[in-house]
Amino acid sequence: MEHQNGAFADQNWLRIFMFAIYGIGVLALSYFPLFYSHLGFSSTQVGLLYSTGPMISILSNLFWSMLSDRLGTVRKIMFILLAGQLVTALLLSQAREFPLVMVILSCFYFFYYPLYPLADTMAIQTAERRGRNFITIRLFGSFGYAFFALSMGYLLLALGISWSIALCSIIITISLCVAFLLRDAGPKRSRRIADEAGSTPDAAKGLRAILLNREVIWFFGCVFVLALSYRMNDAFLTVSMKRLGAGEELIGWALLASALSEIPVLFLLGKYGDKFKEVPLLALACLMFGVRFLLISSVEQPVYIIFIQLMHSVTFGIFYVTSVRYITRLIPDHLRATGMAVYTVMWSSLSGLLSGAFGGVVYQQWGMTAFYRVATLLAVIAAAGFMARRWLAGPTALTAEVVTPFAEGLPESSEQFEASHQEKVTL
Template sequence: MNSVPLEARRDLLKLRILYLFTGLAGGLFNPYLTALFVHQGIGADVAGVLMSAGTLLSILVQPIWGILVDRFRQTKLVLLLSITVPACMSFFYRFEYIALIVAAYILSIAFQATQSPIADSYAVSAARAAKTSYGTIRSLGSLGTALGGYAGGTFLSYFAITQLWMPFLTLSLAGAVTALTLSMRGNEMSSSISLSRGLKDLLGNPRFVLFLVACFFVNQTLTAYNSFFVLSFQGAGGSYSLVGTALLLASLTNVPSMLLAAKIVKGIGHERTLLLAAFFYALRWGIQWLFPIPSVMVGIQVLHGLSFGLFYVAAVEYVAAASGKEMQATGQSIFTMVFSGLGGIVGNLLNGYLFYHGGADYMYLACTISALAGAGLLFVISRMAAGTRAKLM
């Protein structure tokens, strides 16, 4: 570490703190958002449609944010807005006016959409400068999410769900203050080529396109956890305090997975790591489909790190390797548009419909099948990569 420049070490520490605060805020608030909407008079199926519409908006605004960042080099400003605007909008969820809730949610999504790709672009570059792995930064976000999820369950044991905006706002603003102290090097991390050129180059790579499709099939299932786990858990007889324990356990497992991800990728490669994580996704949903019991639903969250944690770190690093230095921001934006965007839209629509009309059993069965489909595509990618390496030898 002594050979690492002081500025790089400082940025590494600040980014870890930033991920911790934003993880705490998101873990405390996001898992309960659907339950909050239902509490305020919005049906579960309508909530699914609303979240899908929000995710569609996030896809549409991604290129706009990309152009603004690339043209004006205001990476830090955009990152600050992506944290503070959703935090301030959460205040309006406490009012029982559906139009106001919808407006606040849509505005939040419009700004929040760019947070992940810009933060990840910062993190990947900072990790390289500090001669460490992206997972050592991202794991702090998972630790924050774990503690936030547990804190949210505890908070709701004593306070109304309409008051959840207060700790969310406080933690988000703490993250924004941390982001404000980041060096201006982040403004140089934007793509040096146009967004349209970056899209053409990346989407002209068949293996990268197949990777995106696999990510879509795998990640659309995650909405069963992000949007509907609290409702399905309550439907199975679980309490708010116990769901907080489940969320804590799930996110805590991300920490060792993300810390070890670099070693696993180095040992078996990006493609096989992604394939392994996809199978853990399928196993996770399959068990919840077969055993819809609160104690089992809590215990099975130990697979969250081996599914999401391992998959996400391997995917971000795969995109970084495939994009090259000149297209880091563009590559991460495309990945986010598919992984969180399209996957989120279809996942919220499909899982909201299945949950509302068929119950959690139908939802988890569909997730199992989708994860297996993604695993099949990743197996094909793994074979393609192995064939390419064999030709180069």
């Protein structure tokens, strides 16, 4: 009974943690720009402030995740990240000059972006250890985003936008307190592998093994192409709604609609997703993204976008769950944090950098309709990429290909560990 109560507590504290940290994201990404506009920063300055985030996240995601894999702990790394966020947020609350804000916000990003893939890593490890699906934990991040997306808007309307950093600091502090109550789910396995090998796993070799795996490269390539279209929509959805005549309240409801719509799909896939092959589901999600962007390209009234945003459920909801499940099959446990970091770099960092510049040119030169049709084309290309990989290489060939590169340069015991996971990789 004590063991069961401990397992119950572990999962529930992690659910609370997931709920809280998505509140940080709502404020940092949606309301900080409004705060700096309120301070009198120009649109160019605000854009420059937030273009540094994806660039910094490329380095920070890989650095902190490789350190997590090397030390065999996720909890301690997340604690450091939250402490760094709190310190830099407090400094941001006092900074008013653009150069100083630029430096401090860059430091904030260094601690901010790696938190989410590491939290997903802990959710996966905890769920596997308890015989559950990680979506039963990750779902609370969606609840948190939906809750804070709506509540923070009304709260800041009452208090004033100048409270955005203070509210963010409060949520970071709460998350930091909850982090004390979390437990690493995979330290025993990490220590066992290290003890058998006679050394600590080499994070650099682990990253090299991931990047040299052809199946992983193909997967991340398709993810990147889809992410370009997804991030284009992220960057210009509110701009498009404004151009169509939407007010702030309509934009808020559109964001809320997308956040709420993914919850039932996450739940259903968490329960029944194992019955479906990953690659066809990924291709289906890409095609649904294409339909979603094609519909947006045709609307003339902003209210219709709220209903189109409900397709977030069959686009992002399906793609996120299935891609994470696919990563857990492709990448062994002791490289899990590094693998999730590479995924985040492709899904958020590199795509965020390029989609803003590329999408901005397309939007400015050819307008909203052409912009969303380009996004549609990219989503269809990603779908074709996933299906082409399945057609070009059968399941048997892919299974053999996934295992071999991870064993190169690793200790013999780790090779045996990889061999034991061979049957997990199915398409």
